[in-house]
Amino acid sequence: MIKVALTVNGTEQSAEVEPRTLLVEMLRDKLGLTGTHVGCDTSQCGACTVHLDGRSIKACTILAVQAAGRNVTTIEGIANADGTLHPMQAAFREHHGLQCGFCTPGMVMSALALVERNVGKAIDETTIRHELEGNLCRCTGYHGIVQAIAAGAKAMGR
Amino acid sequence: MYAFDYQRPNALAEAAKLFGDGEDASYIAGGQTIIPTLKQRLRRPSVVIDLGAIPEMQGITVSAATVTIGAMTCHADVAASADVRRAIPALAALAALIGDPQVRNRGTLGGSIANNDPAADYPAALVGLGATVHTSQRQIGAEEFFTGMFETALQPGELVVKVVFPVPKRAAYKKLCNPASRYAVVGVMVAETASGIRVAVTGAGPSVFRVPAMEAALTTSFAADAIKRIAVPAADLNGDMHATPEYRAHLIGVMAARAVAEIA
Numbered sequence: 001m002i003k004v005a006l007t008v009n010g011t012e013q014s015a016e017v018e019p020r021t022l023l024v025e026m027l028r029d030k031l032g033l034t035g036t037h038v039g040c041d042t043s044q045c046g047a048c049t050v051h052l053d054g055r056s057i058k059a060c061t062i063l064a065v066q067a068a069g070r071n072v073t074t075i076e077g078i079a080n081a082d083g084t085l086h087p088m089q090a091a092f093r094e095h096h097g098l099q100c101g102f103c104t105p106g107m108v109m110s111a112l113a114l115v116e117r118n119v120g121k122a123i124d125e126t127t128i129r130h131e132l133e134g135n136l137c138r139c140t141g142y143h144g145i146v147q148a149i150a151a152g153a154k155a156m157g158r
Numbered sequence: 159m160y161a162f163d164y165q166r167p168n169a170l171a172e173a174a175k176l177f178g179d180g181e182d183a184s185y186i187a188g189g190q191t192i193i194p195t196l197k198q199r200l201r202r203p204s205v206v207i208d209l210g211a212i213p214e215m216q217g218i219t220v221s222a223a224t225v226t227i228g229a230m231t232c233h234a235d236v237a238a239s240a241d242v243r244r245a246i247p248a249l250a251a252l253a254a255l256i257g258d259p260q261v262r263n264r265g266t267l268g269g270s271i272a273n274n275d276p277a278a279d280y281p282a283a284l285v286g287l288g289a290t291v292h293t294s295q296r297q298i299g300a301e302e303f304f305t306g307m308f309e310t311a312l313q314p315g316e317l318v319v320k321v322v323f324p325v326p327k328r329a330a331y332k333k334l335c336n337p338a339s340r341y342a343v344v345g346v347m348v349a350e351t352a353s354g355i356r357v358a359v360t361g362a363g364p365s366v367f368r369v370p371a372m373e374a375a376l377t378t379s380f381a382a383d384a385i386k387r388i389a390v391p392a393a394d395l396n397g398d399m400h401a402t403p404e405y406r407a408h409l410i411g412v413m414a415a416r417a418v419a420e421i422a
């Protein structure tokens with residue numbers, strides 16, 4: 001076992017894990033943060049998307065030990081301190097950006113990274129669709145998600 | 159996943175030593191190929207050696223004549239680098255088309271070329287631009303580096319440290335993406351380099367290859383029309399659920415013509 005210490009949603013956390021433990025397994029099983037989902041075994045669906053030092057990654061395709069000493073943000077870490085939704089979360093609710101909700105945590109984390117990456121650039125439908133390539137949704141047909149991200153970006157002052 | 163030990167050396171020599179000491183050691187770079195492989199229990203390494211802390215394998219340096227990219231540089235950093243975009247815009251554009259944003263934030267140049275997936279994008283850039291691979295032991299020209307499907311000239315334990323790309327006069331890369339994975343069904347890099355016109359194809363065959371007939375035609379006349387009637391034989395090309403060999407042969411012509419049109 002290896003002791004892995006890292007910062008999750010602004011709080012220092014640590015846990016004993018095996019070298020083969022994935023970051024998503026550590027988050028869900030050791031730290032109880034079950035908002036990050038696992039939708040596939042093939043690194044394709046993006047339901048497990050979190051931010052590592054501010055950049056979106058698939059938490060199922062990195063070992064927990066590889067995140068040691070680094071900053072991880074999960075879906076649990078983005079709402080406001082008073083519990084009200086982040087503008088991007090609110091936009092997903094408003095614009096029917098979800099049906100079953102399984103893909104939603106990953107979608108929201110990808111959406112926030114997309115907004116960060118495109119500072120100073122237009123966040124139009126083409127950009128949103130291109131940059132959502134790493135996130136699959138079995139329910140919505142994406143239209144509501146794309147609209148939600150456009151509205152969420154706007155609500156974030158973009 | 160089977161259990162394994164984990165090491166994170168911070169020097170090249172130490173990585174090679176750990177590899178030699180391990181019964182069945184494996185390096186890990188961005189993990190975007192090796193972790194899915196381990197999940198499927200297709201490999202059972204005794205030790206996984208993380209290359210993330212080795213300084214020589216990091217970073218991008220650009221001079222008037224070359225762009226040098228450390229093996230551990232992730233695709234997103236190549237795509238976003240202002241220096242790369244200025245010196246070899248086609249290389250930055252190619253990196254921006256790999257997989258999806260999450261994959262680009264982890265997957266690395268070294269991991270991509272060491273793996274030599276027949277549908278990977280970077281092999282077309284290395285062969286198309288005439289790059290040189292610097293390993294922990296020697297320098298290898300791109301065409302000698304890629305030896306076959308998932309095969310390279312790397313010896314067991316030998317590491318890709320960096321890749322040096324000569325700056326071309328002009329270059330463009332066009333690919334037809336697999337709609338699900340974004341891997342190349344066919345991708346073509348066309349470049350005018352100091353050593354002449356080069357046309358490199360990925361996705362179509364077992365490993366990246368050049369098309370001498372197109373290179374000769376483009377040397378005479380650098381225009382999309384010049385390669386219109388040049389057919390690449392389908393016999394040696396890949397056929398799978400995504401595309402037949404005949405369709406891939408057709409796509410080589412289409413992608414090459416688009417690349418030429420972009421820079422002609």
Ligand SMILES: Cc1cc2nc3c(=O)[nH]c(=O)nc-3n(C[C@H](O)[C@H](O)[C@H](O)COP(=O)(O)OP(=O)(O)OC[C@H]3O[C@@H](n4cnc5c(N)ncnc54)[C@H](O)[C@@H]3O)c2cc1C
Pocket residue numbers: 042043044184185186187188189190191192193209229230233255256257258261264265266267268269270272273277278279280312316317318319339340341342
């Ligand atoms: C959903 C998805 C979509 C993708 N789409 C594309 C695409 O469109 N185009 C494309 O080109 N690629 C694509 N990829 C592949 C990805 O971009 C990476 O390039 C690839 O996974 C390998 O890089 P890595 O850093 O992740 O290597 P790893 O997975 O860490 O390693 C791969 C192999 O290379 C070895 N290795 C790694 N680094 C070195 C080194 N420096 N020296 C020697 N050996 C080394 C490892 O031991 C291992 O055997 C995709 C991957 C996924 C998961």
Ligand code: FES
Pocket residue numbers: 037038039040041042043044045046047048049058059060061
């Ligand atoms: S669970 Fe990570 S990509 Fe599907």
Ligand code: FES
Pocket residue numbers: 097098099100101102103104136137138139140
């Ligand atoms: S809302 Fe059900 S998978 Fe996207």
